[in-house]
Amino acid sequence: MSRRILRIELRRSTAVWVALLLAATGGFMLRALNPPYENWMQVVTVQRDMMQLTWPLALAAGAWQAYRERRSRVEELVGTTPRQRWQRVQPIAAAMALAAAVGYVLMLAGGLANIKDVGGYFSPGAVPIIAIGALAIVGAVWLGLAIGTLLPSPLTAPLLVVAGFAGLAVLPQMLVEANREPGTYLLLPFLRGPRDGGFFPQVLSTGANLSQLLWLAAVAATGLTLFAAARTRTRVAAMIPAVAGAVAILPVLPNQVAEAWLPDRGALKLICTEQRPQVCVPRISRHELDDLQEPGRRALAVLAAKLPNPPTRVVGTLDDAPGRPAVTQPADTLPAPVGVAMGTPGSGIDMPVSASEGLLWALLDGAGTRPCPDLEGTPEDPNEEYYLARRAAAAWLIGQVPPEEQQLPGGQAKSSGDGTVTQVLDALHALPAEEQRTRVAAFREVERTCAAGDRLEILTGTPGPG
């Protein structure tokens, strides 16, 4: 196959349109239908997840292209040329594959326009995810060419979109509950992100990447052979790669898709300011460093002024997966929430104040500690009393009633029954100044080590209402 024929085929087929269609629809979905992405890994994973939509589109594009000769009524004419079918279809298969792969990569431009920090950390784990996605879309186009050849009808392409969408997007979700996808879901062209770990930086394991690579390459080979085959016997033989691929990788698939996602150590390397006191963030949250510096240093100053043995540096900490073990936090470090934790209940940033002020409150929450996982309660039933105590410690350190209660007349509880931060603060202020200091310092100690004990009692001397 010469380059000249490929060029003609690129001009005369729908290849360019297919590339544009994939890039435009996928790019639009990446750009418009999702909130801004935190990092690169998230963009490429969402792009793979969206293959529930783009994969059927590519399949239909192939089927549409395969119908060309019938549509132009030159099927018999072309059939009489003295060349084998497999030789004849090479240029169009190459042109369509090229178009699909280019369209898939161009799609990323939509994500590029929607990422918070484009120059930020690019995980090496993102490269195989993009490459395997491109391979999957090439396989879809070839499979579509094969189906379009076997079922030459103007209805094949649109019905393939609907059927592919029902099969990829609707049924897998209906049959298995979220986060419990079995490992066989890695056989599907789309890839679910690590839902369990929230936005904790993760990469897909090499084993999972390799099995997907092998399987999707086998599917693409089957599609191409099926398209190029002229006889029934060859068509049956075309199934061999797909079957062999499935047999080869089924035993090595993990039990659940979630197991194939591993933490990304490279993303957690700290980037610190030169200026003292040091403020650090993980590499993946580099863009948050500037905003963190001012409130971070203010929080360090407040702690140094009011408590003995204060921390000396601020370190941005990502929200990790639920079920993390309780570990003792180092005394010289003030943890700062970074990543998508912003604005979730309990992070304390969902308030009507400036971002810097909100960050200060979040930093000093629990006297500058992270909440202990075994005390937080569940997302459905959070331990309000615990959060109240942590918030009151921050209010004592800052010397103000928290902003969300400042407008309330006379410290009225917004959620009655649990009391308000103002009430806890008043109880604390009723004690002698030296004892207030000792109690908050003790509170910080138990929070840091996640020791047992009623937090409100430690703080004020009287146990909580519940």
Place this chain on the structure above:
Amino acid sequence: MRPLTRYLRSRSVPAGIAVLLGCAVCLWALGLAVDNRDGRSLLVLLATVAGVVVIGPGLAGPDHDLDRVAAIAWSPRRALHLVVAAAIVVGLLGATAQIGDPMSGMALIARNTAGLAGLVAVGAVTLGAARATLLPILWAVLVMQVTPPMGTPPDRPVYKEMLTWLAQPIGSTPATVTAVLLGVVGTLAYALFGSRR
């Protein structure tokens, strides 16, 4: 009777009806397998898209010039063809969706079919009957991400509600307006101009 039979055959209606029946059977079978409420109504939406897509290729005959020179008033016949085809889709899929535990309301199926059929007709006028299905398919695919259970459709501003009319619940006025508008514009355009060659 002969002219009608020939007309129907020239528009490949028998094959279309067969495919439509296939869609209805698939919908019925999937309705038995899936018990999630949102999932069931999403399947009905997909079946509606498939059903309307079947109308597309039949919007033009095999020989454009032959149709054009015939001494037949095509405009009312084209409008009738589209309306009857859409009515068959609504009737068949609507009836299927009501079997057993209802999967989706009749009004919703009628609204979506009306809008999608109008879109197919617009596609036939602008792109030709063979490519007519591109418009409803693309619109449906782009809207799918905000369709329950995959997502939630926006409830304001009005233009977003109109763009996602396929995903909106039946109570949404902008969605109904969009569907009716598409249906009317599509039917009028197709009746007046016919399919592009």
